[in-house]
Amino acid sequence: MDPVELAAILAVGFVAGVTSGLLGVGGGVIFVPGLVILLGEGQLEAEATSLLAVVVVAGAGAWRQQHYGNLRLRDGVLIGVLSPVGVVAGVVIANEVPERGLEIGFAVVQLYFAWRLVRGLPEAPA
Amino acid sequence: MSSRLARLVAIATAAGVFSGLFGVGGGTIIVPLLIIWLGYGEREAAATSLAAIVLIGALGAGVHGLYGNVDPLAALLIAVPAVVGALAGTALQQRIEPRRVALAFAALLVASAAVLVF
Numbered sequence: 001m002d003p004v005e006l007a008a009i010l011a012v013g014f015v016a017g018v019t020s021g022l023l024g025v026g027g028g029v030i031f032v033p034g035l036v037i038l039l040g041e042g043q044l045e046a047e048a049t050s051l052l053a054v055v056v057v058a059g060a061g062a063w064r065q066q067h068y069g070n071l072r073l074r075d076g077v078l079i080g081v082l083s084p085v086g087v088v089a090g091v092v093i094a095n096e097v098p099e100r101g102l103e104i105g106f107a108v109v110q111l112y113f114a115w116r117l118v119r120g121l122p123e124a125p126a
Numbered sequence: 127m128s129s130r131l132a133r134l135v136a137i138a139t140a141a142g143v144f145s146g147l148f149g150v151g152g153g154t155i156i157v158p159l160l161i162i163w164l165g166y167g168e169r170e171a172a173a174t175s176l177a178a179i180v181l182i183g184a185l186g187a188g189v190h191g192l193y194g195n196v197d198p199l200a201a202l203l204i205a206v207p208a209v210v211g212a213l214a215g216t217a218l219q220q221r222i223e224p225r226r227v228a229l230a231f232a233a234l235l236v237a238s239a240a241v242l243v244f
Contacts (some may be wrong), residue, residue: 013204017211022219023231024181025153025173027212029238031204034131039200044232051183052201058179064216075164076174078155079138080181086142087182089234094147102147107239113158114235117228 009038021061026054075098133163138178145182152182154238157231168224168231 001009012034016027031050035041041049065071094102136232160171180222192194219227 009203010207013207014211015214016204018209018218019211019234020153020176021212021215021217022172022227023153023215023234024157024175024235026141026176027208029127029241031208031236032216035200035208037216039197039203041200042196043145045195045197048193048195049197049201049204051187051197052196053205053208054183055180055187056201056205058176058210061212061216062173062176063181064167064213065176066131066169068169068173068220070167070169070173071177072166072170073177074193075134075160075178077181078134079141079174079178082135082183083142083152083178084144084185086139086144087146088141088142090146091141096223103242106144106148106241110154110157110239110242113154113162114128114232114239116162117235120204120225124180 005038009034010040020054020057021064024061026051028054028056132160143179145186148242154181154235156189158235161228168194168227169219172219172227188214 016030016034017054019025019030020027028047028050032043032046035046035049036043039046062071065089066073097100128131137156137159140159140185141152143154145152156175157168158176161168162167166174187196
């Protein structure tokens with residue numbers, strides 16, 4: 001690997017990490033294209049490799065957030081442990097519904113969330 | 127089941143569904159729903175989402191690992207700078223207004239939606 005490629009992969013990793021720590025996402029959205037474009041991995045291998053990197057990065061972020069007093073570990077563990085049920089449902093849906101419809105549907109959901117976050121939030125019941 | 131527990135179960139299921147559909151997307155579902163449904167602050171939502179993602183990602187990486195799809199060296203190469211970035215990102219998050227974090231998250235959602243559609 002030449003120095004330019006190495007610098008690029010380090011930069012992509014750093015940007016993904018900042019995004020992950022700042023916003024609470026895994027960073028896979030940045031890792032996957034980084035691995036495909038810079039390291040020449042196939043899509044499936046990149047997604048799998050990204051997941052391992054996500055575990056490490058999210059673990060570091062969660063550990064720091066615990067230190068800052070922001071982590072509600074019980075809720076986080078509950079969501080993490082229960083989500084595989086949804087994953088199975090998602091795979092089933094993916095095989096039944098046209099991909100284009102799913103993409104547009106998910107985009108609409110994300111735009112709705114964005115609007116709710118920008119609009120500001122009423123005091124939600126705890 | 128309390129309504130709070132029911133909402134957590136719904137968030138977990140939704141995050142899983144979108145992960146199963148698109149291979150990514152846990153955090154973009156978990157963070158907004160913790161804020162909108164459970165009244166979480168932005169910092170708490172991000173922190174708690176990361177803990178959930180560790181578990182979701184570990185399961186996914188483990189299954190992929192069984193099929194031999196994971197490239198551990200490449201993961202290390204990209205994860206090391208990313209850990210440095212994550213420490214910087216969490217530190218930065220403590221220093222800026224939660225409202226700005228929410229706006230940055232909204233920008234991420236719009237960008238993600240655009241990537242999906244176009």
